[in-house]
Amino acid sequence: xxxxxxxxxxxxxxKGAPVELKCNYSYxxxxxxxxxxxxxxxxxQLLLRHISRxxxxxxxxDLNKGETSFHxxxxxxxxEDSAMYYCALRTDSWGKLQFGAGTxxxxxx
Amino acid sequence: KAGVTQTPRYLIKTRGQQVTLSCSPISGHRSVSWxxxxxxxxxxxxxxxxxxxxxxxxxxxxxxSGRQFSNSRSEMNVSTLELGDSALYLCASSSGxxxxxxxxxxxxxxxxxxx
Numbered sequence: 541x542x543x544x545x546x547x548x549x550x551x552x553x554x555k556g557a558p559v560e561l562k563c564n565y566s567y568x569x570x571x572x573x574x575x576x577x578x579x580x581x582x583x584x585q586l587l588l589r590h591i592s593r594x595x596x597x598x599x600x601x602d603l604n605k606g607e608t609s610f611h612x613x614x615x616x617x618x619x620e621d622s623a624m625y626y627c628a629l630r631t632d633s634w635g636k637l638q639f640g641a642g643t644x645x646x647x648x649x
Numbered sequence: 650k651a652g653v654t655q656t657p658r659y660l661i662k663t664r665g666q667q668v669t670l671s672c673s674p675i676s677g678h679r680s681v682s683w684x685x686x687x688x689x690x691x692x693x694x695x696x697x698x699x700x701x702x703x704x705x706x707x708x709x710x711x712x713x714s715g716r717q718f719s720n721s722r723s724e725m726n727v728s729t730l731e732l733g734d735s736a737l738y739l740c741a742s743s744s745g746x747x748x749x750x751x752x753x754x755x756x757x758x759x760x761x762x763x764x
Contacts, residue, residue: 583652584739584755591750626692635682635743635753636705639692 542567544629546640553617553647561612561643563601563627572630573610574637575601579623587612587625597621617647651676653742653756661762667728670759672740674721680704680745681723682753683715686737695738698723699745727761735763 543566553559565571575587588596590603590610601612610627627640654673662668674681682705683695694707698717715725721742727734737760741753 583757584741586752586754589750589752632705634699634705635680635697635741635745636694636707637682637684637692637741637753638694639684641691 542629542631542638544627544638544640546625546627546643548643549641550644550646553645555619555647555649556616559614559617559621559645559647561625561627561645563610563612563640565608565610565627565629567608567629567631569631571603573601573603574628574630575599575610575612576626576628576639577623578626584626617645619647619649621645622647653740653754655738655740655756655759657759658757659760659762661764662730663764664730664732666730667726668730668761669724669726670738670740670761672723672725672742672756674723674740674742675754678742678744678754679721680743680751681717681721682741682743683723683725684739684741685709686739686758687735692739695725730763732763734761736761 545564573590577587578584599614626642628637656671680699682697686692697705701717712728717723737758739758740756743751743753
């Protein structure tokens with residue numbers, strides 16, 4: 541069965557410190573992986589997808605098929621990074637996304 | 650472009666009643682997906698509609714149903730409401746073309762409370 545695991549419910553970091561959000565998935569085929577973010581009182585929005593291999597708001601994520609991971613990283617956390625982050629897996633060409641439980645990130649000054 | 654809109658934003662119902670939620674996708678988008686978000690189960694996929702046809706379905710009982718109209722607007726219906734149906738229901742739209750760059754855009758959600 542397909543599964544997305546985000547082991548940390550809460551990550552508290554200081555401003556300027558590195559932050560890494562872990563995401564592991566189980567899927568035997570070729571996955572598409574995404575990170576979504578939800579800022580306070582805002583709707584869920586796409587942060588980045590593995591296929592784009594881009595950096596958004598200083599965040600990067602690399603798909604490691606050997607370790608079945610897609611960890612999200614940022615070298616220097618900012619207060620505006622405080623939000624809920626969800627890792628999501630798509631296994632077909634259509635709309636179904638399977639989400640992890642989410643990680644709440646709190647960046648303190 | 651206007652974003653995904655959902656109505657109503659808040660609903661209070663009692664057990665046994667039924668409820669209909671509406672979602673208007675971004676103009677030009679043909680795919681609408683529905684998700685249920687609860688503190689205990691997180692975000693769970695309900696179903697997806699594309700060109701008025703259900704294309705994908707999650708593991709929810711038959712009390713949960715949906716439909717899509719020719720203008721791509723979608724409704725979901727929950728019959729015989731249970732306390733456990735209290736949740737935030739999110740709708741997301743995308744072009745539905747199946748391209749790897751296809752992005753789902755989420756609405757603000759409808760908060761359903763079942764008493």
